[in-house]
Every structure is written in C-alpha cells, then in structure tokens.
Amino acid sequence: MNKKINFNAQVYSIKKNGILFIFILLCVFLSIITPGFLSWANILNILRQSSIIGVMAIGTTFVIIGAGFDISVGSLLALSAAMCVGLQYYMHWSLAILLVLIVGALVGMLNGFLTAKIHIPAIIATLGTMTIVRGLVYLYTGGYPLYVEAPDFAFIGNGYLGPIPFPVVILVIMVAFWQFILVRTRFGRYACALGGNKEAVRLSGVKVDYYHILTFVVGGLMASMAGVIYAARLLSVTPLAGQGYELDAIASTVIGGTSVSGGEGSVVRTLVGVLLLNIIANVFNLLGIHIYVQYVIKGAIILSAVGFDTYSKFRE
Amino acid sequence: MGENGAGKSTLIKVLVGAYKRNSGEIYFNHQKAEFDSPAQAFQNGINVIYQENSLIPQLTVIQNIFLGAERFTPLGLIDENKIYQEYLSISEKLGFELPPHEEARNLGVAEQKLVEILKALIHKTKFIIMDEPTASLSENEIEHLFRIIAELKSNHISILYITHILGEVFRIADRITVLRDGKKIKTVFTKEVNREEVITMMVGESLKNAYISPPTGGKKSQQPILKVENLRRKPRVNGVSFEAYPGEVLGITGLMGAGKTELSRLIFGADKLGGGQILVNDKPVRFHSPLDAVNQSISLVPEDRKKDALVLMLELYKNITLPTLAQFVNKGVISSRKEFDITRQYIKKLDIKTSGVNQVVKYLSGGNQQKVAISKWLQTEPKVLILDEPTRGIDVNAKVEIYNIVGKLAESGVCVIFVSSEVSEVVKVSDRILVLSRGKISGEFKRGVSQEEIMRIILQADK
Numbered sequence: 001m002n003k004k005i006n007f008n009a010q011v012y013s014i015k016k017n018g019i020l021f022i023f024i025l026l027c028v029f030l031s032i033i034t035p036g037f038l039s040w041a042n043i044l045n046i047l048r049q050s051s052i053i054g055v056m057a058i059g060t061t062f063v064i065i066g067a068g069f070d071i072s073v074g075s076l077l078a079l080s081a082a083m084c085v086g087l088q089y090y091m092h093w094s095l096a097i098l099l100v101l102i103v104g105a106l107v108g109m110l111n112g113f114l115t116a117k118i119h120i121p122a123i124i125a126t127l128g129t130m131t132i133v134r135g136l137v138y139l140y141t142g143g144y145p146l147y148v149e150a151p152d153f154a155f156i157g158n159g160y161l162g163p164i165p166f167p168v169v170i171l172v173i174m175v176a177f178w179q180f181i182l183v184r185t186r187f188g189r190y191a192c193a194l195g196g197n198k199e200a201v202r203l204s205g206v207k208v209d210y211y212h213i214l215t216f217v218v219g220g221l222m223a224s225m226a227g228v229i230y231a232a233r234l235l236s237v238t239p240l241a242g243q244g245y246e247l248d249a250i251a252s253t254v255i256g257g258t259s260v261s262g263g264e265g266s267v268v269r270t271l272v273g274v275l276l277l278n279i280i281a282n283v284f285n286l287l288g289i290h291i292y293v294q295y296v297i298k299g300a301i302i303l304s305a306v307g308f309d310t311y312s313k314f315r316e
Numbered sequence: 317m318g319e320n321g322a323g324k325s326t327l328i329k330v331l332v333g334a335y336k337r338n339s340g341e342i343y344f345n346h347q348k349a350e351f352d353s354p355a356q357a358f359q360n361g362i363n364v365i366y367q368e369n370s371l372i373p374q375l376t377v378i379q380n381i382f383l384g385a386e387r388f389t390p391l392g393l394i395d396e397n398k399i400y401q402e403y404l405s406i407s408e409k410l411g412f413e414l415p416p417h418e419e420a421r422n423l424g425v426a427e428q429k430l431v432e433i434l435k436a437l438i439h440k441t442k443f444i445i446m447d448e449p450t451a452s453l454s455e456n457e458i459e460h461l462f463r464i465i466a467e468l469k470s471n472h473i474s475i476l477y478i479t480h481i482l483g484e485v486f487r488i489a490d491r492i493t494v495l496r497d498g499k500k501i502k503t504v505f506t507k508e509v510n511r512e513e514v515i516t517m518m519v520g521e522s523l524k525n526a527y528i529s530p531p532t533g534g535k536k537s538q539q540p541i542l543k544v545e546n547l548r549r550k551p552r553v554n555g556v557s558f559e560a561y562p563g564e565v566l567g568i569t570g571l572m573g574a575g576k577t578e579l580s581r582l583i584f585g586a587d588k589l590g591g592g593q594i595l596v597n598d599k600p601v602r603f604h605s606p607l608d609a610v611n612q613s614i615s616l617v618p619e620d621r622k623k624d625a626l627v628l629m630l631e632l633y634k635n636i637t638l639p640t641l642a643q644f645v646n647k648g649v650i651s652s653r654k655e656f657d658i659t660r661q662y663i664k665k666l667d668i669k670t671s672g673v674n675q676v677v678k679y680l681s682g683g684n685q686q687k688v689a690i691s692k693w694l695q696t697e698p699k700v701l702i703l704d705e706p707t708r709g710i711d712v713n714a715k716v717e718i719y720n721i722v723g724k725l726a727e728s729g730v731c732v733i734f735v736s737s738e739v740s741e742v743v744k745v746s747d748r749i750l751v752l753s754r755g756k757i758s759g760e761f762k763r764g765v766s767q768e769e770i771m772r773i774i775l776q777a778d779k
Binding site for chain 2: 184185186189190192196197199200201202203204205206207259263264
C-alpha cells in the first residue's frame with residue numbers, strides 16, 4: 001500500500017515537473033547546436049517575443065484551472081489593442097489603458113456569467129463572445145488599421161528598464177503576482193478546488209459561482225493587458241489582430257501541465273510552456289522549416305501534452 | 317463475502333479482464349480462459365452486474381436489453397417485432413413486469429437492475445456475477461431479486477453473488493467463500509456454518525467485540541436547536557416536521573428513495589425549498605445556499621463522498637480547510653503552516669491513516685476519506701451536524717470509529733443527525749429515531765427500540 005502511494009506521488013511529480021526537464025534538455029541541446037543561443041541578446045529576444053502570449057496565458061491558466069475554457073481572448077486582445085489606440089485621440093494614454101482593462105474584465109465577467117450562471121458550456125459561451133467581440137473590433141475600427149504616435153505609450157512595448165525590455169518586466173511581474181494569487185490566496189485555492197469538484201466546493205459553503213466567474217475575469221483582464229502591450233509594441237492595430245492567439249495561450253497552458261479537466265495548474269509552468277513553444281518556433285525558423293510544417297508540428301506537440309494528461313488520468 | 321476493502325470488487329475486475337492480473341490462471345468451463353476486457357468475458361458468457369448501473373439512460377428498456385444483440389430483418393434493418401416477441405417471452409418466463417418502452421433513466425434503481433439481468437439472459441449468459449446488487453434496493457425489491465436468483469438457478473445459470481451483508485448469503489447462497497485482506501480465508505457450505513463463524517472469518521477475532529459496543533448518547537436539553545416544519549420538495553419530501561436538540565443523536569432511517577438524502581440537502585440549503593420552514597433556535601431562517609446554513613452552524617456530510625464531499629485531486633489539508641479557509645487567512649494570505657497544524661490535529665484525533673498532510677485524498681481508503689469529510693466540518697464547530705450515510709462503503713473498523721466520533725460529538729453538545737438506511741446501526745447510535753417513508757415521517761422511537769420494530773414500521777408504511 002505504501003509503495004503504491006509513493007509510486008503515485010512519483011508519477012504525480014513527474015507529471016508536474018516533466019515540462020521543466022524537457023525545457024532544460026531542449027535549452028541545453030539548442031545551446032550546443034546553435035552557437036549564441038544562450039547569449040544575453042537572444043534570451044531577451046525570446047522573452048520579449050513571449051511576453052504578449054505569456055501575459056494572455058496567465059489568464060487562460062486561471063480559466064482552465066477552474067475547469068473552464070476561453071477562446072474569446074484572441075478577439076479580446078484585438079478589441080483592447082484597437083481601443084487602446086483609438087481612445088488616445090480623446091484622452092491620455094494612461095486613462096485609455098485603464099478603460100481598456102475594465103472592458104477586458106467586463107467581457108471576462110460576461111463569459112463567466114454565461115458559463116457559471118446560464119450553464120452554457122464554456123467553449124460554446126466563449127465561441128459566442130469571441131464572435132461578438134471580433135464584430136465589435138470591426139465596428140470600432142471600421143475595418144481599417146488604426147495608428148498612434150505617442151512616445152510615452154510606445155515605451156510600454158519598446159522601452160527598456162536597464163537592459164531588460166519593458167514587456168518582459170511586465171511579464172515577470174505578472175507571473176510572480178498571479179502565481180502568488182494562485183497559491184497563497186483564497187481565490188486561488190477556491191479556483192483549484194472548484195475546478196476539481198464544483199459541487200463539493202459549493203456544499204462546503206463557498207460562493208462557487210462568484211469564484212468561477214472571477215477566473216474568467218482574470219482571463220479577460222490579462223487578455224486586455226496583452227492587447228495593451230500589443231498596441232504599444234506595434235503602435236498600430238488591424239482588425240485581424242490576435243487571431244489564433246487564444247490557441248497559443250491554451251496550448252502553452254496545457255503544455256505547462258495545467259490539467260484540461262481543471263483543478264491543478266501553475267502560472268510559472270505556463271510561462272515555461274510559452275517559452276517552450278516560442279523556442280521551438282524560433283529554432284524551426286533558424287532551421288528554415290516552412291511555416292506550414294510548423295503548424296503540423298505544433299498541433300502534434302499540443303496533442304501529446306494533453307494526451308499525456310488525459311490518458312494517465314484514464315489509466316487510473 | 318468479505319468486508320469492504322477485502323478485495324471482492326478487485327477480484328471480479330481481474331476475473332473479467334477489467335484489471336490485468338499479475339499471476340494466476342482462470343478456468344471457465346474446464347478451459348483456460350484469457351479475457352483482455354469485460355467485453356470479451358461478456359461474449360464468452362460471463363456477465364457482471366456492477367453496483368453502479370451500466371445502462372444507457374436515454375435508451376428504452378428494450379433497447380438497453382438488446383443492445384449489441386439486436387435482431388435483424390433479412391434486409392439488415394432492426395426487427396422491432398421479433399425483439400418485442402422475444403422480450404415478452406423471456407419476461408413472462410421470469411415474471412418480470414417492466415415498461416418496455418420507458419427510457420432507462422425514468423426507472424427506479426431496482427427496475428434498472430432487472431433490466432441488466434434481462435440483458436444478461438438475452439446475451440446467453442451462463443455465469444452472472446452480481447457485485448453488491450442490493451446496495452440500493454428496498455426490502456421488497458430485494459425479495460424480488462432473490463426470487464429471480466432462485467429462478468435463474470433452476471435454469472442452470474450460475475451466480476457469483478458478492479456482498480458483505482450476512483443475511484443475504486444465508487438466504488440465497490449454496491456455498492460461501494470468505495475473503496479478507498485480499499486472501500481467501502475459506503470456502504464452506506452454507507448449511508454447515510452459522511453466522512458467528514462467518515463473522516469471525518470476515519473480521520478476524522479481535523474486531524468482533526468492538527463491533528458490538530454502542531457509543532453513549534448525550535443528554536437532551538429543553539430548547540430545540542433545529543426545528544423543521546412541513547418541509548416539502550417534490551417528489552421526494554412531502555411534509556416533514558421534527559425537532560432536534562443539542563447533545564442528542566437523532567437517527568433518520570427509511571428505505572432507499574424514502575427522501576432521506578433529499579431531506580438532508582433541504583435542511584442544509586443545498587436544494588431549493590418547495591415549502592415549509594426551518595427554525596434555528598426558534599428563529600425562522602431561509603437558506604439560499606449551503607453558505608447560509610454554514611453561517612447558522614449547520615453542516616452536512618453528504619452521502620456521496622467522491623461526488624459531493626471531497627475534491628479528490630487536492631491534498632488532504634486543502635480538503636479539510638475548504639469550508640473554513642477564512643480562518644487561515646491573514647491579510648489576504650493563506651498560512652499553510654496553520655493549515656498543516658490543524659490537519660495534523662485531525663489526523664491524530666480521528667486516526668486518519670495517511671502518509672501526511674500533503675497526500676492527495678484520491679489515494680485514501682473509503683473510511684479515511686469519510687474521516688476527512690467529517691474533519692472538514694468539525695473545524696467549523698457545527699451546532700448541527702448532519703451525516704448522510706456516513707458508513708456506506710467503509711470497513712468495520714472505520715464504522716466503529718465513526719460511531720464513536722458521533723457519540724463524542726453528541727456528548728460535547730453537538731446535535732448529530734445520523735441519516736442511514738442501515739437500521740441496525742441507526743438503532744445502535746441514536747438517542748431518538750425518526751422513520752421516513754415516502755417523504756413523510758411514519759414513526760418516532762426512543763433509544764432501546766428493536767431493529768425488528770422499526771423494520772415493521774418501514775414495511776408497513778411502504779405498502
């Protein structure tokens with residue numbers, strides 16, 4: 001009996017940290033075959049490339065831990081970026097950012113409401129809001145790209161804090177902050193618990209719907225923040241921005257070991273998932289592998305990561 | 317036969333290939349058998365009727381029975397007529413009366429079991445394994461099942477009947493094999509043994525006495541802590557009124573489906589009230605959610621541990637502190653050290669067998685899981701603790717421990733409402749007993765009433 005427990009604990013910890021081993025192995029491997037891979041410039045470059053999806057994936061992690069799903073974040077990124085640029089015609093950029101974040105949180109709240117209160121399956125609910133939000137982007141932009149020229153605002157996307165790109169600073173702070181929320185606060189604990197068994201948590205006298213909705217609010221908020229960084233980096237937004245980003249965010253989250261059936265996950269490991277996907281794309285580009293092939297391989301990686309999780313659960 | 321955890325269900329699963337066996341051989345009809353899956357065993361004429369139902373809820377009775385054995389017309393279409401004729405002849409032979417075109421989800425538990433048996437017969441099964449088939453049946457339904465088993469026997473179908481209930485084996489079994497701790501203790505002819513001998517085989521010597529000692533009930537105070545008046549919720553609760561006092565163990569018993577679980581959930585605010593009133597300390601209260609009940613110091617340990625009581629993938633301490641997490645939060649931050657301390661206290665107090673506070677609850681045994689479910693509510697310091705079937709599916713040792721916990725709680729002034737369909741244990745632990753029949757209270761008894769007296773009331777009210 002004791003042996004069985006230890007064995008299970010071992011499987012559990014491999015599952016939890018396997019992604020780290022793979023990540024480190026990959027980095028070692030790449031640094032050997034690609035000179036300059038471990039150079040400061042290249043590392044910062046990879047981090048900066050990861051920052052937008054990284055920030056978005058933090059929210060996705062909360063949603064998936066709560067046994068939800070949110071495919072509207074790509075559209076929401078576009079709306080946030082467009083508004084962030086457009087609103088600056090009327091107000092200071094800081095105020096625009098604030099408004100955009102509120103809109104993001106509200107869209108998240110709507111997703112949560114539809115899922116937790118109206119009981120629409122999360123993937124369908126967010127499919128609906130995804131379509132609505134994308135429509136709003138077209139309505140807001142009139143179908144044309146928007147531009148902005150504001151050096152202060154541009155700093156968010158292009159500036160440096162010492163040697164470190166500012167988007168990377170935001171990413172690191174956000175990962176640390178939300179990991180803390182996940183592990184050390186009531187919201188984080190309840191998010192995991194209700195993802196594992198919502199009815200049991202409800203029968204423990206917890207306001208489950210409130211916390212369930214809150215996970216979606218984090219999802220929307222972080223998608224909006226990613227949109228702000230996106231706008232500040234490019235200083236222009238087309239109505240097609242952010243298409244497919246939700247898939248990258250979800251992929252990073254599940255590659256990071258967050259269970260698709262909810263209940264367990266980690267923001268830090270999601271970050272590792274984001275970096276992993278980015279590094280792989282990076283190397284493929286260096287090796288000159290065609291982008292079409294990259295899609296196929298990326299899909300295979302996602303299926304392996306999720307398959308490992310679901311199949312090992314099934315075997316139990 | 318064997319207590320819970322003796323290895324009965326595992327043995328069955330190995331037998332039909334649901335689990336891989338490590339070693340050993342299986343012979344069926346004098347031939348070495350090698351089943352990779354239950355489906356293969358099924359094709360070879362071995363059918364298992366599990367504790368849980370395995371029917372497809374949306375299909376009708378007939379569709380379920382003939383699933384995988386449909387009869388076809390020469391054109392390859394399903395021959396409804398032929399199927400119906402076959403159904404009629406076989407159900408007539410066994411004296412079944414099932415509504416053939418009803419969807420399985422609308423049937424009672426007992427009827428669903430009958431459908432499964434019919435399904436086995438249609439598939440030309442020669443050997444039926446029944447895993448605790450009476451676990452969710454009423455007394456009448458059990459009678460019926462036993463008649464059917466006798467009928468099957470006379471039709472040359474062998475039955476492997478798995479149970480931990482002594483009375484059942486002595487009524488229907490020709491031979492008894494007792495398992496304990498995953499090993500066969502002995503196989504005996506039913507005629508040649510008595511109950512005491514079988515109990516000894518099942519539990520070993522040391523436990524026999526512990527099983528008999530009753531916990532001491534607490535004293536009764538004047539003022540009821542909980543009063544419910546005419547509680548209703550269709551279809552299972554049809555006007556229930558009673559009072560419960562601090563320091564007493566109030567037993568509620570009745571048949572499966574009498575409304576016990578539904579009543580417990582109503583009092584706890586888990587379901588919407590259809591009508592009636594709940595009073596705590598003589599003040600009317602309205603519970604919109606379990607949270608409201610918890611705030612009035614009412615707690616419920618639900619019947620279904622895995623589904624309703626625990627988050628199986630989470631660690632022990634996270635489960636225990638779930639209802640009381642606010643106590644462990646300082647300036648918004650959870651103190652894990654405090655959580656560990658409290659969890660260790662409960663591990664010690666309730667003797668939870670675990671590798672530590674960090675163990676994932678999924679890997680605990682049923683009895684220990686139940687203790688975790690109770691611990692988490694003890695931490696809320698409830699004034700009313702409702703335990704719904706707290707000993708279901710756990711071994712004798714753990715049962716005795718749960719009885720003792722109940723006794724101690726009542727002694728310390730908690731009002732414990734002990735809900736169980738096992739009359740024998742209700743009689744043992746309760747100071748006062750309410751009998752529930754079809755959603756109404758059909759009798760009230762004091763401590764000292766005999767099991768037979770209560771059974772008589774239950775069966776009378778059911779007619």
